[in-house]
Amino acid sequence: MSSNGEIKFLTHEVGSLAKPPWLVKTSAGKPLEESDVEHAKSWGEKLEVDGHEELVELLRSDERDPEEVARWSSRYCLRLQESAGVDWIWDGEQQRSEMYAWAIAHSNGFEPRGTIRSFDNKYYSKSAAVGPVSLREPYHNDEFSFLKSAARHELKIPITGAYTLAVWSYDEHHLPKSGRLGGGVSRKDEVDARRELTLDIARNIIRPNLEALIALGATWIQIDEPGASTEEDELDIFVESFNISVEGLEGCTFSTHLCFSDYDLFFPAIEGMAGCRQYCVGFANYDTTELGTSGAERPGYEVISKWRDLPYEPILGLGVTDIHTDFIESPELVRDRILYAVDVFGDPARIHVCPDCGLRTRSWDVAYEKLRNMVEGTRLAEEALNRAHAGAR
């Protein structure tokens, strides 16, 4: 709600954006082609990135510091989202290797075990917990400090949550190495092992990171838990780990991001997660692309009433943009998804607008168009609601 009483939705990005070719190749120690330099030049002009000529010059030089190039990429991604009109932003995780690998690389007690497919030609690195886990050093401080100095819009920091780090890892520490055949390890044994690993990560890795970020001035931290519903009978571990991570920490809003799950599974477990003030959730992936605000036209959003009914009344970050396809949602489609959600919630103040997930699997061209239309569709929804509101007065 804006200061003049009109309905105004907050928009935000979720986390990742694709890394540009000039960063990918620099990080890999590979030579750049002229098209890579042209990419930096044209996007620098398009987004009006201050001093982008300096980057172009840097990319043409033989000596390129990957960290310096990554900081430039962060600036570009901030400007990309600011230019699209997104209110709360991050840098698309340009300075991180990846949401899982970055956290694991800065923690003790893990060893790499290779690359696993996520889907199609998308993959992630996977490590094994091989001993007690702990934080080597707070691993988001440097990027937050840099981005605070570079961003023109507000910053929301995404940090991978404890349960996702645990469930995306093999566990060679808590699970027995033998005696498993013939159902020798019960499901209860497996759940107990996961609980131990997850809560150790929450206490010893996530919480110290959050404390460090708050000390640096963070006001909104999004705890990413895309793996939260992986095991139906472990949702209480996810909830407990969130609570242990944030309990008693003041001066900051904590939210979580969930995606690509059977969302029904989260209920009633997350009734006990009152410290989570916003749930940012992907729905567009399950929805039709037809216009309309009826339930029949918005099947992907049917489940949102469950968030409405949570006793502590969190905000729902409504995923309106499918990040798995190059299809550009029209502003009208975004508008209708928002209007449906407002109708279900009966309170626009409990709705934020965002993509389903990070846009890192899309090109910058596609991501930019999707974000622009997300913002434009948000404005259309505001206009429709404010018009209706004015008409009713």
Next chain:
Amino acid sequence: MQAFAPGIYPRSEELVQATRDLDRGRTSQEAVDEQIERDLGDLVAAQQAAGLDLLADGMLRWQDVFRPIVDASDGLETGALTRFLDTNTFYRAPSATTATPALSQPLNGGFIAKMPGPRLVTLPSPYALAHGTGVEPTTVAASVLKPQIDALDAELVVLEEPFLARAEPGGVRKLSAALEKLAGGPRLALWVTFGSADALFEEGLGDLPVDAIGVDFLATRANAVPESFDKTLLAGVLDARSSIPEEPGEIAAFVGQLRARGVEDIALVPNGDLQYVSQSVAREKLARLGQAKTEAV
């Protein structure tokens, strides 16, 4: 005693990079094809070195266990990206545009590679392929899978079934009617992956009209298998979701438990697709599978 490895095998780090590059327009399909051939050659060599009895092609081009079959069928299409069981790997859930989908053309050598020796081919089970589509498994079996199986030259066709172990009671009966439609061709195995088959055996899993039944023995008790089981038992003894390498001696001892129940015809297999571990881990597991067979013999 046999040993083999059905299902999707992990891609090498080189193939991972090549396919990533392809998506980003940084390499050509030809370069990816060449890397697939190198991966395939390495996989065949790994299976031969391990002494596996039937060679598998690792389904290196398959994006998930349904995709090529769905793409080759009229009336089926790929739906929402969906989590595969309790893994962090996702698949495009098949959806149907008609109640009577049919295979338009059997998959070619790109998706089912030739092998330099006796081979197995993995396909989705009719129950799994029909899952969530609203189409009857019998229809999927008769019109989609049967023509594909008839076009195959293989010693064994393994029908991968990831959903049955987590389904409501009654799944075995539905599957039985569907499997009847697939008879008359190569030997068939139903491979129940990633889940306990304890209750399924009580429902009649062992009586299904196939030549072999595959079971995840990380989750299933040995004494759930009916005594004097008279089909080939594909014993899922490698944990495809764990990086911990199995001890061949422990597997061999477990085979002894199965034999004590009168199970004579046993093939050692993973408990699901090995793609849930990296290629280096999978290669080590394959080697240990072969060692376990030797010790069990």
